[in-house]
Amino acid sequence: MINLDYRDKRPLYEQITEKFENLISSGALGADEQLPSVRQLAMELSINPNTIQRSYMELEKKNIIYSIKGKGNFVTSDTEAIRRIKTENLMTDARNLALKAAELNVPLALFVKEFEKSYLTARGDARDD
Amino acid sequence: MINLDYRDKRPLYEQITEKFENLISSGALGADEQLPSVRQLAMELSINPNTIQRSYMELEKKNIIYSIKGKGNFVTSDTEAIRRIKTENLMTDARNLALKAAELNVPLALFVKEFEKSYLTARGDARDD
Amino acid sequence: MINLDYRDKRPLYEQITEKFENLISSGALGADEQLPSVRQLAMELSINPNTIQRSYMELEKKNIIYSIKGKGNFVTSDTEAIRRIKTENLMTDARNLALKAAELNVPLALFVKEFEKSYLTARGDARDD
Amino acid sequence: MINLDYRDKRPLYEQITEKFENLISSGALGADEQLPSVRQLAMELSINPNTIQRSYMELEKKNIIYSIKGKGNFVTSDTEAIRRIKTENLMTDARNLALKAAELNVPLALFVKEFEKSYLTARGDARDD
DNA sequence: GTGGTCTAGACCACC
DNA sequence: GTGGTCTAGACCACG
Numbered sequence: 391m392i393n394l395d396y397r398d399k400r401p402l403y404e405q406i407t408e409k410f411e412n413l414i415s416s417g418a419l420g421a422d423e424q425l426p427s428v429r430q431l432a433m434e435l436s437i438n439p440n441t442i443q444r445s446y447m448e449l450e451k452k453n454i455i456y457s458i459k460g461k462g463n464f465v466t467s468d469t470e471a472i473r474r475i476k477t478e479n480l481m482t483d484a485r486n487l488a489l490k491a492a493e494l495n496v497p498l499a500l501f502v503k504e505f506e507k508s509y510l511t512a513r514g515d516a517r518d519d
Numbered sequence: 520m521i522n523l524d525y526r527d528k529r530p531l532y533e534q535i536t537e538k539f540e541n542l543i544s545s546g547a548l549g550a551d552e553q554l555p556s557v558r559q560l561a562m563e564l565s566i567n568p569n570t571i572q573r574s575y576m577e578l579e580k581k582n583i584i585y586s587i588k589g590k591g592n593f594v595t596s597d598t599e600a601i602r603r604i605k606t607e608n609l610m611t612d613a614r615n616l617a618l619k620a621a622e623l624n625v626p627l628a629l630f631v632k633e634f635e636k637s638y639l640t641a642r643g644d645a646r647d648d
Numbered sequence: 649m650i651n652l653d654y655r656d657k658r659p660l661y662e663q664i665t666e667k668f669e670n671l672i673s674s675g676a677l678g679a680d681e682q683l684p685s686v687r688q689l690a691m692e693l694s695i696n697p698n699t700i701q702r703s704y705m706e707l708e709k710k711n712i713i714y715s716i717k718g719k720g721n722f723v724t725s726d727t728e729a730i731r732r733i734k735t736e737n738l739m740t741d742a743r744n745l746a747l748k749a750a751e752l753n754v755p756l757a758l759f760v761k762e763f764e765k766s767y768l769t770a771r772g773d774a775r776d777d
Numbered sequence: 778m779i780n781l782d783y784r785d786k787r788p789l790y791e792q793i794t795e796k797f798e799n800l801i802s803s804g805a806l807g808a809d810e811q812l813p814s815v816r817q818l819a820m821e822l823s824i825n826p827n828t829i830q831r832s833y834m835e836l837e838k839k840n841i842i843y844s845i846k847g848k849g850n851f852v853t854s855d856t857e858a859i860r861r862i863k864t865e866n867l868m869t870d871a872r873n874l875a876l877k878a879a880e881l882n883v884p885l886a887l888f889v890k891e892f893e894k895s896y897l898t899a900r901g902d903a904r905d906d
Numbered sequence: 907g908t909g910g911t912c913t914a915g916a917c918c919a920c921c
Numbered sequence: 922g923t924g925g926t927c928t929a930g931a932c933c934a935c936g
Contacts, residue, residue: 396714396716396722397714401717401919401920401921402920402921403920403921412622412623415623416622416623416624417624437921438921440921441920441921444920444921473623476623477623477625480616480619480620480623480625480630481630481633483616483619484616484630484633484634484637485633485634485637487609487612487613487616487634488634488635488636488637488638488641489637489638489641490609490612491609491638492637492638492641492642493545493641494544494602494605494606494609496606496609498635498638498639501609501610501613501634501638502631502634502635504610504613504614504617505613505614505616505617505630505631505634506617506627506631507617508613508614508617508618508621509617509618509620509621509627509630510627512617512618512621512622513621530925530926530927531926531927532926532927556907556908556909557908557909557910558907558908558909566927566928567927567928567929567930568928568929569927569928569929570926570927570928572909572910572911573926573927575909576910580709585783585784586908586909586910587783587908587909587935587936588788588908588909588910588934588935588936589907589908589909589934589935589936590907590908590909590935590936591907591908591909592908592909593783659910659911659912660911660912661911661912673881674880685922685923685924686923686924686925687922687923687924695912695913696912696913696914696915697913697914698912698913698914699911699912699913701924701925701926702911702912704924705925715923715924715925716920716921716923716924717919717920717921717923717924717925718919718920718921718922718923718924719920719921719922719923719924720922720923720924721923721924731881734881735881735883738874738877738878738881738883738888739888739891741874741877742874742888742891742892742895743891743892743895745867745870745871745874745892746891746892746893746894746895746896746899747895747896747899748867748870749867749896750895750896750899750900751799751803751899752799752802752803752860752863752864752867753803753804754864754867756893756896756897759867759868759871759892759896760889760892760893762868762871762872763871763872763874763875763888763889763892764875764885764889765875766871766872766875766876766879767875767876767878767879767885767888768885770875770876770879770880771879788934788935788936789935789936790935790936824936825936827935827936828935828936831935831936
């Protein structure tokens, strides 16, 4: 379900947080579905449970999951809201990138082509996510 | 010439490095022009000279400036090299963004359209580049 | 593991960087193996941790090692990359030496012959590489 | 006669010293020939006379030139000795490089070819030295 | 005056 | 415990 990239400069808890956000906003994890337990996931990834705990804490703070003591952690009911937020963030990134490209006079076609190539490769190669 | 943003999470030396990259790639600092001295700029920004030194070191490693002991730091004469570097960085950003978009199932067309809109607006508004 | 030569004119951090490059490219340090911690090595060599830190930073920029905050520094899994870098450095040295030889009017044949002799001797004596 | 390379990391005085050594050992400056005066050369290169002074001092210390107060600086009589020393240094460099190449398993042919290419280019392109 | 290296020591984030 | 950033201050080489 989750793969860690140890070469990524970001802290582990941030990687994990983002992975769950993506799983939820892409629909792989549906509304009110239960997340893996802290201990189980920690064992699976062979990392410290504290790290998972911190990820879940952050997700809860962002209202993406809710926790029930003694039962576990669950995806919030309104997954569509999450999807909207993530998409909007991405669009903002796209706009900023476009501004930079324009500033540097990088031809639009060149840029879009590179973008499409990566997109299609990712969709084709990563069916095992 | 340079302003620091202490709310920015990135380290100071990285901010400074980027500021100079922009000043140079935009032409505000021309070929073989001298950069402010390490000590002077440190005083101006009221930070430690070592921090400036580190920025200059990074810029030199990237072949954006060259340093002469006892004289100072100077913009490389090959300003085209700077443009190449910045363009390559941009392409990498594009690829990363594409990966995220694919992961979130954001339709490619939607993305490209938003992108083009921003790009063309920027080009239309900023003919004086 | 590492010995410093205080008579060497090069800065300490450069000596350390080179020593690790050799340890890795010779296979003494294998893929994903952990390097000594910044503080520990600093103590061992009785030098300042910042100096070690700088070496490790340079190694990381060259993609020879990768660092994980809170865990340590590790040899890159792509050890072949290291060989590529060292080979490229060697080629550059060869080119520079050729320029000097040309400037001094040292006959090419003489030079190449001396070179080949050393090379073949080294290969003959050191089959255990 | 002398060209400075401001991008060279070595100090200016060292560059100048080496240039004179080469001019002498390649025969461009013959035995007992007079070197340009400190002031004149400093003006010509638009650098500080102290820098030239230091170069000449080093050359004198190495017994490559001798100075006569009130008259100027002159090439030593035995220029052949200089040529021998420079050539031997170069040969040592060649041997060291060969050892490294052997250690890294860089094929000999590849190496020699790169070397010859640079050598011939330098001889062909730089007739104006 | 300039850049470059190094030390000593602090504080933060991460695990 | 780990790495990463920054400060304060020193000393050297260069011009």
